[in-house]
Amino acid sequence: MEGYSVAGDWGTSRLRLFRMEAGVAVDRCEGPGIAGLAKPPATILLELLARWLDGGPPRSINLCGMVGARGAWVEVPYVECPTGVAAWRASGASLSLGAIPVSIMAGLACVSEPGEPDVMRGEETQIFGAIARNPALGSGQHLILLPGTHSKWALVEDGRVVSFRTFITGELFALLRDHSTLIGTATGGDEGDEPSGFTAGLARAKQGAGLLGNLFSARASQLREGKSTEWALGYLSGVIMGYEVREGAKLMAASGPIRIVGDAKLARRYSAALQESGIEPCVDDGEACVLAGLALAENVG
Amino acid sequence: MEGYSVAGDWGTSRLRLFRMEAGVAVDRCEGPGIAGLAKPPATILLELLARWLDGGPPRSINLCGMVGARGAWVEVPYVECPTGVAAWRASGASLSLGAIPVSIMAGLACVSEPGEPDVMRGEETQIFGAIARNPALGSGQHLILLPGTHSKWALVEDGRVVSFRTFITGELFALLRDHSTLIGTATGGDEGDEPSGFTAGLARAKQGAGLLGNLFSARASQLREGKSTEWALGYLSGVIMGYEVREGAKLMAASGPIRIVGDAKLARRYSAALQESGIEPCVDDGEACVLAGLALAENVG
Numbered sequence: 263m264e265g266y267s268v269a270g271d272w273g274t275s276r277l278r279l280f281r282m283e284a285g286v287a288v289d290r291c292e293g294p295g296i297a298g299l300a301k302p303p304a305t306i307l308l309e310l311l312a313r314w315l316d317g318g319p320p321r322s323i324n325l326c327g328m329v330g331a332r333g334a335w336v337e338v339p340y341v342e343c344p345t346g347v348a349a350w351r352a353s354g355a356s357l358s359l360g361a362i363p364v365s366i367m368a369g370l371a372c373v374s375e376p377g378e379p380d381v382m383r384g385e386e387t388q389i390f391g392a393i394a395r396n397p398a399l400g401s402g403q404h405l406i407l408l409p410g411t412h413s414k415w416a417l418v419e420d421g422r423v424v425s426f427r428t429f430i431t432g433e434l435f436a437l438l439r440d441h442s443t444l445i446g447t448a449t450g451g452d453e454g455d456e457p458s459g460f461t462a463g464l465a466r467a468k469q470g471a472g473l474l475g476n477l478f479s480a481r482a483s484q485l486r487e488g489k490s491t492e493w494a495l496g497y498l499s500g501v502i503m504g505y506e507v508r509e510g511a512k513l514m515a516a517s518g519p520i521r522i523v524g525d526a527k528l529a530r531r532y533s534a535a536l537q538e539s540g541i542e543p544c545v546d547d548g549e550a551c552v553l554a555g556l557a558l559a560e561n562v563g
Numbered sequence: 564m565e566g567y568s569v570a571g572d573w574g575t576s577r578l579r580l581f582r583m584e585a586g587v588a589v590d591r592c593e594g595p596g597i598a599g600l601a602k603p604p605a606t607i608l609l610e611l612l613a614r615w616l617d618g619g620p621p622r623s624i625n626l627c628g629m630v631g632a633r634g635a636w637v638e639v640p641y642v643e644c645p646t647g648v649a650a651w652r653a654s655g656a657s658l659s660l661g662a663i664p665v666s667i668m669a670g671l672a673c674v675s676e677p678g679e680p681d682v683m684r685g686e687e688t689q690i691f692g693a694i695a696r697n698p699a700l701g702s703g704q705h706l707i708l709l710p711g712t713h714s715k716w717a718l719v720e721d722g723r724v725v726s727f728r729t730f731i732t733g734e735l736f737a738l739l740r741d742h743s744t745l746i747g748t749a750t751g752g753d754e755g756d757e758p759s760g761f762t763a764g765l766a767r768a769k770q771g772a773g774l775l776g777n778l779f780s781a782r783a784s785q786l787r788e789g790k791s792t793e794w795a796l797g798y799l800s801g802v803i804m805g806y807e808v809r810e811g812a813k814l815m816a817a818s819g820p821i822r823i824v825g826d827a828k829l830a831r832r833y834s835a836a837l838q839e840s841g842i843e844p845c846v847d848d849g850e851a852c853v854l855a856g857l858a859l860a861e862n863v864g
Contacts, residue, residue: 274744332786340787371787376770378780379787411744412779428783429775430745437738443575443713444731469677472810473774474730474803478713479679482729485633486641486672486680502775509773 268311268320269556272296272329273384277306280553281314282560287553289314296327296334303335304359319362324559326367326552327384330355340371340381346422347390351558365559372425380428384552385414391555392523392546393421403518407510407543409528411436415510429506438498444480445495451488459493460531463500464538473505503535511539524548569612569621570857573597573630574685578607581854582615583861588854590615597628597635604636605660620663625860627668627853628685631656641672641682647723648691652859666860673726681729685853686715692856693824693847694722704819708811708844710829712737716811730807739799745781746796752789760794761832764801765839774806804836812840825849 266288269280277293293310296303307323314320330338338355353368369383385408392406393399399406400421408414411433416426438444454462466476480498483489489497520536520543522529529545536543567589570581578594594611597604608624615621631639639656654669670684686709693707694700700707701722709715712734717727739745755763767777781799784790790798821837821844823830830846837844 374772378767378772378777379783380780381783381786427776428779429773430743430778431775433743434775434778437742441738441742442731442734466679471675471679472730472806472813474732474735474807475728475810476679477731477735478729479681482680482682485682505773506775509776512773 265318266314266320267560268314268323269553269560270307270323270325270329271327271384271387271552271556272303272325273327277310279310281320282553282557285557296329296331303329307359319360321363322560323359323362323364324367324556325364326387326556326559330366330369331383336366338366338368341368341386343370343372343426344419344422344424345370347393347558350386350390354559367556367559370423370426372423374425374427380426382414382416382426382428385410385416385426386423387555387559388523388548388551389416389418389423389555390558391551391553392521393418394554394558395546395551396521399521405510405518405520407520407522407524407532408548409522409524409532413506427510429509431502431506435499435502438477438480439495444477444498446491450484450491450494452490453488454490454493454496456492456496459489459496459498460500460534461496462493463497463502464504464535465500466497467501467504467508468538470508473501476501476505499531500535503531504538507532507535507539507541511541519544521546523551566619567615567621568861569615569624570854570861571608571624571626571630572628572685572688572853572857573604573626574628578611580611582621583854583858586858597630597632604630608660620661622664623861624660624663624665625668625857626665627688627857627860631667631670632684637667639667639669642669642687644671644673644727645720645723645725646671648694648859651687651691655860668857668860671724671727673724675726675728681727683715683717683727683729686711686717686727687724688856688860689824689849689852690717690719690724690856691859692852692854693822694719695855695859696847696852697822700822706811706819706821708821708823708825708833709849710823710825710833714807728811730810732803732807736800736803739778739781740796745778745799747792751785751792751795753791754789755791755794755797757793757797760790760797760799761801761835762797763794764798764803765805765836766801767798768802768805768809769839771809774802777802777806800832801836804832805839808833808836808840808842812842820845822847824852 271278274297275295280287281289341353355366370386404418406416413429413431417424480494572579575598576596581588582590656667671687705719707717714730714732718725781795
């Protein structure tokens with residue numbers, strides 16, 4: 263394979279594009295998220311590609327994420343779980359941008375016991391990329407944890423995605439930080455920093471009295487114990503992440519090792535949360551996995 | 564007692580003032596919440612009182628709520644639990660507005676096992692009012708549930724408040740309704756109304772898989788099952804309230820009957836949530852209880 267292809271992770275709030283040569287990202291750029299674009303997606307993409315067109319057009323453009331959602335560019339139906347990489351690859355949408363073939367990969371859907379629907383768009387590409395990068399994931403049971411705004415826990419068995427579950431951890435933290443009465447009431451003191459708050463939050467979640475009550479003590483600790491805003495932010499992060507680990511571990515108790523696929527900073531925090539519950543995870547880089555997954559998309563055509 | 568007194572519940576977002584004659588609210592008016600006032604609290608109060616001053620000044624003004632918080636009008640320190648009505652009445656702040664005596668009642672603080680701080684301002688007045696209105700609450704163990712932005716569950720024993728716990732139920736619902744990706748993604752259908760969503764949310768909470776995961780299915784149900792925005796709002800309300808009942812019931816398992824003190828609409832929803840867990844609550848009107856509590860404040864002076 264000569265020349266280059268373009269791989270893209272086009273989510274709600276951000277587009278990340280990569281120029282791929284022989285499996286390596288040799289250049290990259292960023293663009294706007296797919297939600298609320300001022301111009302058509304094709305126009306945005308052509309503008310961003312201009313920097314690379316001097317050396318000729320790419321062989322192909324391969325995209326994953328919310329770009330395939332209803333109302334985005336082209337709606338790509340979800341693939342139902344359980345599913346393996348072949349069915350997923352065959353379910354992408356093919357279109358073209360001028361003479362350049364474009365593939366938009368499908369998301370996954372599942373129904374958890376007893377009857378709760380769930381969906382993902384983008385994380386499936388990381389999951390199949392992680393399996394491609396790590397042959398050990400191709401056999402036996404594994405849990406793959408993809409932290410983020412909507413954190414996903416996927417159960418993988420013999421290389422197939424059997425089911426998954428979404429937790430609104432990142433979004434809930436941001437809502438409470440930016441919009442709630444729990445933070446920034448100007449009533450706090452200067453006691454405690456962010457890391458000690460995070461540790462206290464993890465410990466509180468481990469006690470398991472319940473999330474709705476534990477959240478309020480972020481505020482009460484500022485009012486009554488002189489805790490700082492930074493401490494309270496760390497506490498909220500720890501307590502929410504700690505409950506995610508409780509819920510995830512409960513649901514997926516039968517499965518094997520846990521692998522975190524994400525950026526290094528989040529992976530460190532989740533590792534701490536899992537270790538608090540006695541679980542020692544492996545970690546894989548989220549960007550490397552999404553590129554490995556998009557390489558699978560290219561090889562379809 | 565001739566003439567009249569003025570009772571006021573001055574919270575973060577609203578002031579409710581009542582003209583009291585012989586224990587009866589004969590007139591009322593509303594004013595701004597104590598947070599972010601453009602004028603001093605005394606000025607606001609005098610402007611609102613003007614309508615009643617023709618018949619002479621009130622004997623006294625008795626206030627509860629966030630008006631006694633740090634940075635509001637006068638900071639009134641919390642009374643530590645366990646506490647009874649006498650210690651609470653003695654802890655209010657006395658000031659004056661011209662020649663009119665003003666009392667601002669104290670909030671309560673407690674530390675739950677194992678070491679989680681909690682606070683209330685305003686609800687204690689409803690609790691002591693409820694006890695004054697219902698002699699049966701003066702002996703034995705009782706749970707009093709005060710729904711709202713920050714829902715409070717108070718354990719009362721022989722007429723004393725032993726401890727309490729705050730759940731951010733109302734605030735979390737409003738945050739998810741107004742600011743989250745779970746609602747209003749324009750991806751839903753027209754399947755289901757608000758009441759059926761509420762019932763589905765209560766049932767989901769009863770299964771107890773975990774709040775962070777159950778919340779996400781508000782979104783997934785719109786995407787995958789054609790559920791309407793109204794259904795999803797009802798579902799969120801039911802699932803959050805259902806988890807509050809789970810957490811509250813777990814914490815207070817040793818106690819006796821539950822009494823809801825609040826407005827009729829919220830009380831009906833909480834009654835449904837408690838009945839889903841096999842608990843049959845009594846209901847008392849929140850406004851009647853706050854007025855009964857503020858009457859206790861007046862009789863101090």
